[in-house]
Amino acid sequence: MPLAGGSALLINVRADPRPFSPNGDGINDATQVYYDLSRLVSPSPVDVDIVDLAGRRVRQLFSGLQGGGSYAMPWDGADANGAALPPGIYLVRVTLASDTGGESAVRVVELVY
Numbered sequence: 001m002p003l004a005g006g007s008a009l010l011i012n013v014r015a016d017p018r019p020f021s022p023n024g025d026g027i028n029d030a031t032q033v034y035y036d037l038s039r040l041v042s043p044s045p046v047d048v049d050i051v052d053l054a055g056r057r058v059r060q061l062f063s064g065l066q067g068g069g070s071y072a073m074p075w076d077g078a079d080a081n082g083a084a085l086p087p088g089i090y091l092v093r094v095t096l097a098s099d100t101g102g103e104s105a106v107r108v109v110e111l112v113y
Helices: none
Strands: 010-016 031-037 044-051 057-066 069-075 088-098 101-111
Touching: 010 088, 010 101, 031 044, 031 088, 031 101, 057 069
Parallel strands: none
Antiparallel strands: 010 031, 031 069, 044 057, 044 088, 088 101
16 A cells, blocks of 8 residues: 555656757766656656657656656657657656546656757
């Protein structure tokens, strides 16, 4: 039973910097997806995905078990095959599955060149 009282398990979800520009100049070449897991008593399944505006997953940054704590997952602007994605607006989706159901958060990140 991963819940230790309270409700919000997935908190402080954000991408930083946004926008970011993976053009190799050494400035804002990647973004970090930050999130905190709280009130978990045991590790639970977490997925961190990048999706396009049509809802298609273009990259999975993480899929596995995580316990309570603070996390950061880098994204370099590439798709699942390592190819550079076109400039545009993408969504970061963090999903936590727990015995109490599940929580997810979606945030916007802008990819520019």
